[in-house]
Structures are given as structure tokens and as C-alpha cells.
Amino acid sequence: MSIEAVAAVRPADRAGRPMDAFRSNKLAALGLLLLASIMALAALAPLISWHDPAIQDVVHKLGRPSLSHIFGTDEFGRDIWARTIFGARVSLMIGFASTALAVLIGSCIGILAGWYGGRLDTFVMQVMDVLLAFPSLILGMIVVAMLGPSVSNIVLAIALTSIPPFARIARAPTIAIKSRDFVDACRSFGFSTPRILLGHVLPNIVAEILVMAALWLANAIRTEASLAFVGLGLKPPIATWGGMIREGFDNILDNPWLALVPGTAVLVVIFALNLLGDGLRDAVDPRLKDAT
Amino acid sequence: MSGAIGPHRVLSVAGLTTSFRSNRQWRPVVSDLSFHLDQRETLAIVGESGSGKSMTALSLMGLVTAANGRVEGEAVLNGRDLLKLFEPEMRKVRGNELAMIFQEPMTSLNPVMRIGAQIAESLHYHRGADWGAARIEALRLLDLVRIPDSGRRLDDYPHQFSGGMRQRVMIAMALACRPKLLIADEPTTALDVTVQAEILELMKELQREQGMALLFITHDMGVVAEIADRVLVMWRGNKVEEAPVRELFAAPQANYTRALIGAVPRLGAMRGEANPRRFTVIDPIDGRSVATEAETPPVTDTAPLLEVAQLTTRYPITSGILGQVSARVHAVENVSFSLRRGETLALVGESGCGKSTAGRTILRLIEPTSGVIRFDGQDIARLDQHQLKAIRPKLQMIFQDPYASLDPRQPVGRAITEPMRVHGMATAADAMDRAAAALVKVGLDPAMAQRLPHEFSGGQRQRIAIARALALGPKLIVADEAVSALDVSVKAQILNLMLDLQSEFGLSYLFISHDMAVVERFSHRVAVMYMGEIVEIGPRRAVIGNPQHPYTRRLLDAVPIADPSVRRRMRSRLAGQELPSPIRPPGYTPPERIWRTVDEGHFVQDVA
Numbered sequence: 001m002s003i004e005a006v007a008a009v010r011p012a013d014r015a016g017r018p019m020d021a022f023r024s025n026k027l028a029a030l031g032l033l034l035l036a037s038i039m040a041l042a043a044l045a046p047l048i049s050w051h052d053p054a055i056q057d058v059v060h061k062l063g064r065p066s067l068s069h070i071f072g073t074d075e076f077g078r079d080i081w082a083r084t085i086f087g088a089r090v091s092l093m094i095g096f097a098s099t100a101l102a103v104l105i106g107s108c109i110g111i112l113a114g115w116y117g118g119r120l121d122t123f124v125m126q127v128m129d130v131l132l133a134f135p136s137l138i139l140g141m142i143v144v145a146m147l148g149p150s151v152s153n154i155v156l157a158i159a160l161t162s163i164p165p166f167a168r169i170a171r172a173p174t175i176a177i178k179s180r181d182f183v184d185a186c187r188s189f190g191f192s193t194p195r196i197l198l199g200h201v202l203p204n205i206v207a208e209i210l211v212m213a214a215l216w217l218a219n220a221i222r223t224e225a226s227l228a229f230v231g232l233g234l235k236p237p238i239a240t241w242g243g244m245i246r247e248g249f250d251n252i253l254d255n256p257w258l259a260l261v262p263g264t265a266v267l268v269v270i271f272a273l274n275l276l277g278d279g280l281r282d283a284v285d286p287r288l289k290d291a292t
Numbered sequence: 293m294s295g296a297i298g299p300h301r302v303l304s305v306a307g308l309t310t311s312f313r314s315n316r317q318w319r320p321v322v323s324d325l326s327f328h329l330d331q332r333e334t335l336a337i338v339g340e341s342g343s344g345k346s347m348t349a350l351s352l353m354g355l356v357t358a359a360n361g362r363v364e365g366e367a368v369l370n371g372r373d374l375l376k377l378f379e380p381e382m383r384k385v386r387g388n389e390l391a392m393i394f395q396e397p398m399t400s401l402n403p404v405m406r407i408g409a410q411i412a413e414s415l416h417y418h419r420g421a422d423w424g425a426a427r428i429e430a431l432r433l434l435d436l437v438r439i440p441d442s443g444r445r446l447d448d449y450p451h452q453f454s455g456g457m458r459q460r461v462m463i464a465m466a467l468a469c470r471p472k473l474l475i476a477d478e479p480t481t482a483l484d485v486t487v488q489a490e491i492l493e494l495m496k497e498l499q500r501e502q503g504m505a506l507l508f509i510t511h512d513m514g515v516v517a518e519i520a521d522r523v524l525v526m527w528r529g530n531k532v533e534e535a536p537v538r539e540l541f542a543a544p545q546a547n548y549t550r551a552l553i554g555a556v557p558r559l560g561a562m563r564g565e566a567n568p569r570r571f572t573v574i575d576p577i578d579g580r581s582v583a584t585e586a587e588t589p590p591v592t593d594t595a596p597l598l599e600v601a602q603l604t605t606r607y608p609i610t611s612g613i614l615g616q617v618s619a620r621v622h623a624v625e626n627v628s629f630s631l632r633r634g635e636t637l638a639l640v641g642e643s644g645c646g647k648s649t650a651g652r653t654i655l656r657l658i659e660p661t662s663g664v665i666r667f668d669g670q671d672i673a674r675l676d677q678h679q680l681k682a683i684r685p686k687l688q689m690i691f692q693d694p695y696a697s698l699d700p701r702q703p704v705g706r707a708i709t710e711p712m713r714v715h716g717m718a719t720a721a722d723a724m725d726r727a728a729a730a731l732v733k734v735g736l737d738p739a740m741a742q743r744l745p746h747e748f749s750g751g752q753r754q755r756i757a758i759a760r761a762l763a764l765g766p767k768l769i770v771a772d773e774a775v776s777a778l779d780v781s782v783k784a785q786i787l788n789l790m791l792d793l794q795s796e797f798g799l800s801y802l803f804i805s806h807d808m809a810v811v812e813r814f815s816h817r818v819a820v821m822y823m824g825e826i827v828e829i830g831p832r833r834a835v836i837g838n839p840q841h842p843y844t845r846r847l848l849d850a851v852p853i854a855d856p857s858v859r860r861r862m863r864s865r866l867a868g869q870e871l872p873s874p875i876r877p878p879g880y881t882p883p884e885r886i887w888r889t890v891d892e893g894h895f896v897q898d899v900a
Contacts, residue, residue: 180696185760188684189714203702
């Protein structure tokens with residue numbers, strides 16, 4: 001009753017406008033800005049860097065930061081800055097592709113399991129539980145080790161590890177929405193199941209899935225770096241952040257920037273995505289919005 | 293009679309103003325409210341949603357959040373101004389001199405605490421009673437609120453009690469420290485009528501015994517007429533009228549009060565009339581009559597549009613790893629009735645009686661176990677998906693909560709056009725025109741079609757839901773508690789709209805409701821459901837005027853009548869009676885029922 005009374009006073013706030021809440025969240029805006037700058041650097045990499053990331057220059061190997069190589073060179077004399085921004089392309093591309101794949105497959109599985117329920121639901125979610133039981137890095141390593149370290153295989157491996165959380169995040173609200181009257185109303189109009197699922201269930205859960213996607217994108221980028229670090233990344237001389245950290249690790253005491261620069265890049269991207277995800281969640285979830 | 297005015301003033305409130313801050317502005321939700329309460333007196337605060345009645349209670353309890361709320365004025369309880377007390381002092385007053393009962397007995401008890409301990413906690417805290425003594429007192433309180441077998445139930449958890457029993461426990465907790473003032477905020481709104489009658493009776497009797505003052509907050513004029521000594525009517529945060537209950541009902545002064553009372557159906561007022569009657573709607577501001585009472589034309593068709601025969605819906609309850617059926621819920625059991633074109637059949641009963649399941653089964657939203665649903669010459673129960681889709685536009689449904697029945701992310705215009713498009717009934721432009729026409733028909737501006745459901749009020753949303761159903765050109769509308777969630781005045785307008793649409797388009801309604809007074813006003817025929825079965829069916833005049841089945845009588849007897857001059861004597865049933873559940877073992881065969889004809893078209897199930 002009291003909630004209704006307050007709602008009557010400020011009717012516009014009741015459902016809220018997620019984008020307004022998002023705009024007023026400064027940390028989320030910072031996250032978005034960071035992510036956008038890194039994406040811009042990755043996209044414009046050939047224009048920004050005057051070194052080719054793959055060209056070796058053994059004379060200038062392990063060079064300290066200088067005007068010509070602002071972050072120095074690695075043990076083959078390659079420019080660290082060039083390798084970092086070209087590495088961003090690989091990391092972001094694998095991250096986005098694998099998360100997109102996981103969102104697509106995971107949401108479909110979750111929505112269908114939640115909608116049909118019963119044995120299908122039990123079976124599918126048990127499979128998801130088994131997948132979840134493996135640490136994602138181990139699962140990724142198994143897949144890459146079996147299929148070989150190509151871009152598509154790494155995307156596949158990371159996607160496989162992120163399907164279960166998306167299935168779960170899609171399933172729970174689907175079950176809640178299934179019992180809402182408007183779904184019964186849709187059925188009473190004779191709508192087909194695909195129409196109800198795509199036209200009425202999906203739009204109501206897409207926000208929650210997107211929030212999850214932002215947070216899992218960070219996870220995917222970290223998993224890619226971890227795979228590269230344990231040697232299951234793309235083959236050299238392609239620059240990847242995880243691979244650079246691995247190579248730099250051998251000289252970490254004498255030339256710390258070798259590992260620190262790509263390490264910082266990973267950190268910044270994950271930090272930005274977490275800020276963004278938290279901001280999105282606050283914007284989407286009215287309960288959290290009121291609390292802040 | 294509990295109305296003898298005691299010599300002691302318990303509470304006097306002056307200039308109470310509660311405001312909330314939003315968008316850097318203080319907006320009052322209660323403005324300059326003054327009233328008083330004496331010992332043994334019951335003051336009812338009546339109003340619709342957003343009137344500020346609940347906020348008044350929360351302000352008195354000191355439960356308005358300080359972060360964005362502000363309470364001004366004066367509220368003197370036993371010589372102390374509650375609004376000037378600091379939180380530690382207020383805590384000593386709350387639950388001790390001043391207690392409150394809330395609407396939802398399900399959520400206001402702690403689910404992981406035994407009820408004996410919950411009651412004892414208050415005694416321990418306020419009175420310093422040791423736990424042993426507090427427990428003995430808790431037992432006495434459970435007896436006081438007439439909970440059967442109290443000694444054993446003391447160690448039960450809240451979920452082991454029914455809704456009515458939980459509300460009794462809440463009352464016991466509130467009374468633990470013998471408060472001077474009890475605030476009850478819609479304490480019976482979530483309960484069934486028969487349970488509501490028991491709780492109201494209990495509260496009246498407890499007030500007599502304990503001598504406390506009662507501040508009763510409700511939207512239900514029937515309950516007001518039943519329990520109040522004086523009534524305070526609130527509208528948009530302001531007091532519009534305050535009067536002794538008989539005066540208020542006999543000669544309401546304020547326009548808003550007249551509008552409110554005009555919109556409330558009184559059970560028994562339709563004696564002798566065969567057809568539904570429209571409601572008087574009075575404009576709350578200038579007091580002009582917007583709609584007048586009028587009887588609707590009689591039903592002329594004789595051939596049934598819908599014939600339901602031996603309809604049965606059962607849910608299996610499975611247990612164990614193998615999912616064996618351990619019991620079945622006989623939600624709808626052997627239900628038969630027919631409905632003519634332009635006729636309204638009301639399906640009445642209390643929660644869990646199967647009336648909603650019956651309605652949804654007829655639309656095949658739930659699959660029937662067996663039976664025939666003959667609609668327009670086709671048996672709906674036997675149609676395949678394709679045939680079912682073809683017949684869907686003719687059978688529509690209106691739901692209780694219009695907000696839940698509209699997709700929150702879909703603009704209302706599209707919500708209305710989508711079904712037409714799916715059925716290929718109209719092209720895109722044509723569908724928009726028809727949606728606009730439907731919106732006009734239900735009294736809305738077609739320019740609102742771009743808005744989302746949350747931008748409308750409850751009554752407007754229900755109009756949208758009706759427009760959406762109407763746009764498909766239905767013959768039968770199943771209205772499942774379609775007006776139950778609406779405010780009184782809005783309810784009257786929606787019912788008028790439905791009556792108008794019925795006479796214009798010859799619609800048939802299957803009107804599912806628990807509200808007997810509305811049913812009497814709105815329907816041609818009535819079927820009473822109890823534990824999944826129809827126990828009595830017939831013309832409304834006969835069933836309500838001459839009820840034959842004991843359950844029908846009990847149901848009618850429990851309905852509070854919005855007229856204090858016919859306030860009934862104390863009822864005999866104070867002790868709680870639980871509604872039995874229709875869960876049966878797997879092999880159960882329901883007994884053969886014998887029907888007795890009372891009058892033409894009026895049948896009653898013989899009690900075994």
C-alpha cells in the first residue's frame with residue numbers, strides 16, 4: 001500500500017528510464033570511455049604505431065623505453081607499444097566473438113529450458129551444471145589442446161565455457177515471465193510459441209542478458225589471455241596480450257615493462273568492462289537504482 | 293455495540309502533513325490532517341489508492357523513512373507527541389502502546405521463526421518478561437484470538453498456517469502488550485470473505501474486551517459499514533469528510549463521498565430485478581452525475597453460445613525420483629453449465645475453489661482432463677492447434693491485474709494491433725485504425741497508442757486490455773476477477789463500460805469473481821463453486837435471493853454490506869474454520885452427485 005502511495009506521487013519514476021539512470025552513473029561512463037578508447041586504439045593501430053608488430057630488430061632487443069620505442073622492445077627487438085595495440089585487436093575480437101556466441105547459444109538454451117520445463121529443463125540444466133563444474137580455464141585448455149590453437153577454436157573454447165551462465169541467466173526470468181498473465185493473454189490471442197518467445201519473452205529479459213554479457217566479456221578476455229599465457233594462444237609472431245606476458249615473464253626482473261605493459265592493458269579492459277556492467281545492472285535493476 | 297464513546301482521549305492528531313521529496317521538491321502525500329480517537333472507539337480511514345491513508349498510519353508509527361520523507365504536525369498519544377519522539381523512545385512506544393497490523397499476513401511474519409517465539413519476543417523486549425513467562429502469555433494470546441489447539445501450534449512456523457490464521461497470529465502479536473491504540477491497515481483485504489467476516493468479528497470482540505482504540509484503514513465501504521463508529525474519508529492526501537458512520541452513509545456531504553458511496557454495490561439491493569444494472573458515477577470534484585443507474589435490456593437469445601459439460605481438470609502431484617503420481621488436485625470437477633448470447637454467467641467462490649482454472653480451461657490455456665466445451669458448434673476441448681488458433685479471436689479473456697496482462701515493453705497500440713495482424717484480420721494501416729477505434733470505444737484517447745503500459749493508471753490499463761480483446765470481435769469474454777484490483781469508483785466505471793459493450797455487441801461474459809455484491813449487480817446467472825465443483829447454479833435473483841446450498845448461504849452471510857443500518861448481530865463462528873483442499877489420492881473417484889431442482893433453472897447439489 002505504501003509503495004503504491006509513493007508511486008502515485010511520482011508516476012514517472014515507477015518503471016524508470018534505464019538510459020537516464022545509466023547516464024547519471026559517472027563510473028559507468030568512465031568504463032564506457034575507457035573501453036571506447038581501447039577499441040579506437042585497436043582499430044587505428046596501423047595509423048598510430050610506426051613500427052610493424054612482427055618485424056624483428058635483434059640489434060635493438062630488450063631496449064628500454066625511448067622516443068622511438070615508447071614502451072621499449074622485446075627480446076626479438078619488436079616494439080612493445082605496437083604489439084600491445086595490435087594485441088588488443090586479437091583480444092577484443094576473440095572476446096566479443098566468443099561472448100556473442102555464448103550469449104546466442106546460452107540464451108536460446110535457457111529460454112527453451114525455462115519455457116518448456118519438465119524433463120528437457122532438468123536434462124539441459126544438468127548438462128550446464130557439469131560444464132560449470134569445470135574451471136573455465138581447464139575446459140578451455142582441453143578444447144584448444146584437442147582442436148588446435150586457431151582463432152575460431154579459441155573462440156569456440158571460450159564460448160563453451162561461458163554458455164552455462166547465460167543459460168542460467170536467461171532461464172530464471174523466462175520461468176517468471178511464463179507465469180505472467182500477459183503470456184496467457186498472448187496464448188489466448190492464438191500467438192505461436194516462437195512469436196511469444198521472440199516478441200514478448202525475449203524483450204523482457206534482454207536487459208539482464210546484456211548486463212551479464214558485459215561482465216562475461218571481461219571474463220572471456222581474461223580467459224583468452226590465460227590460454228595464451230599457458231601456451232595455448234595464437235602462434236607467434238601474432239601479438240596477443242597473454243603471449244606477450246608469457247614472453248616477458250622470462251625477463252621480468254631486468255625488463256619488467258615487457259610483461260607490465262600488456263598486463264596493464266588486460267587490467268584496464270577488464271576494469272572498464274566491470275564498471276560498464278555494474279552501471280548497466282544499476283540502470284536495469286530498479287531495486288539497486290533506488291538504493292544508490 | 294462497541295460505539296459507546298469512552299471518557300479518555302487516546303489519540304489526537306493535528307495538522308499532520310507528510311511529504312516526500314522527489315526531483316528536489318517536497319510533495320505532500322498527506323496534508324494538514326486532524327482527527328482524534330477515544331478509548332473503545334473505531335475510526336475508519338477510507339480512501340482509494342494514493343489517498344494517503346496508509347501514509348497516515350506509517351507517519352503515526354514513525355515508519356516514514358527520514359531519507360526522503362518528512363512528517364510535520366502533532367500526534368498526541370497519552371500525552372506524548374509521537375512526532376517529536378526520537379527513535380529510541382519511539383521504539384518503546386511502538387508495539388507497546390501503539391501496535392499495527394498489516395495487509396499481508398504472509399509477509400509480515402518472519403518465516404523462519406516459530407510463532408510462539410515471535411509473540412514472546414515483543415513481551416520480552418517491552419515488558420522484560422523472561423522467556424518462560426512470555427511463552428505462557430503467548431499461549432494465552434493465541435487462545436484470545438481463537439486459534440484452535442493453541443498449545444500445539446505455538447511451535448509451528450508461519451507457513452503451516454492459512455492466511456486467516458496468520459492474520460490471527462498477527463493480531464495476537466499486536467495485542468501482546470495491550471496497546472492503547474491498534475492501527476489496522478487493510479487487515480482483511482487479502483483474505484476470503486468468510487475469513488474476513490471471522491477476523492472482523494474477532495477484532496470487534498477483542499476491542500470490547502481490551503478497550504483499545506482502533507484506527508481501521510480500508511478501501512472497502514462494506515467493511516467500514518460493518519466495523520466503524522466514525523469514518524474519515526480521504527482523497528488525494530486531504531480529509532474530505534468526517535462523520536459518524538450512520539450519518540455518513542445516510543447523508544454524505546462531500547461530493548467525493550457521494551461518488552464513493554454511489555459506486556459501491558450493496559448486496560441485496562437488487563432483490564427482484566432480473567437484469568444487471570449500471571452504476572451511478574458521480575464526478576468527485578463538482579458532484580455532477582456522469583453516469584446514471586439504468587437497468588440493462590433482458591437477454592433475448594435462447595440457444596446457448598457456450599455449453600460446458602462434465603468439465604474436469606486435475607493436476608498430478610508427483611513425488612520421488614521416478615515422478616510417480618502421489619495425489620491429484622481436483623481443481624475443476626464435473627462442471628457443467630451453459631451461457632447464451634448477451635448473457636453474463638458469474639462463477640463465484642473463494643480462493644482455491646477452481647473458478648479461475650475453470651475459466652482458463654475453457655480457453656484451453658490449461659488442458660482439460662475430460663469433458664466437453666461446446667462453443668458455437670465446435671468442441672473446444674477436441675480442437676487441434678490449428679483449429680484452436682482459428683477460433684481464438686471469438687473467445688477472449690480479461691485478467692485481474694491489467695499491468696501483468698500487458699507486455700511491459702510493448703506500446704499499447706501495438707499490443708492491440710498485433711493479434712489482428714497475426715490472425716490476418718487487417719493490414720497494418722487498417723489495424724491501426726481499428727485499434728484507435730477500439731481505444732475510443734473504451735473511453736481512451738487514440739493518441740495514447742504510442743505509450744507503454746506503465747504510463748497509464750490501473751483503470752486505464754484495464755480499459756486497454758478490454759480494447760485489445762474487443763478489437764478481435766469476440767463473442768465470449770472470460771473476465772477473471774477483471775475489476776477486483778481496481779479502486780471502487782474505477783471499478784464502477786469499468787463495469788458500466790462492460791455492460792455498455794455487452795448491449796452494443798451482444799457479448800457474453802463468463803464473469804469470475806469473489807465479490808458477491810458486484811456479481812449481484814452485474815450478472816444474469818450465478819454458479820457457486822466450492823472445492824472444484826459447482827454446488828448451486830441458477831438465475832442470479834434466485835441464487836442470491838433464495839440460496840439453498842449451505843455453502844452459498846455461508847458465503848452470502850459473510851459479505852459485508854455497505855449499509856451500517858443493517859449491521860448484523862454477532863456471528864456464531866468466531867473460531868477459525870479452514871477451507872478444505874481438493875487434493876485426493878490417485879485412485880479417488882468423486883461420488884455421484886444428486887441435483888435437486890429448486891425452481892425453473894435453479895439447481896442445487898444435494899448435501900450428502
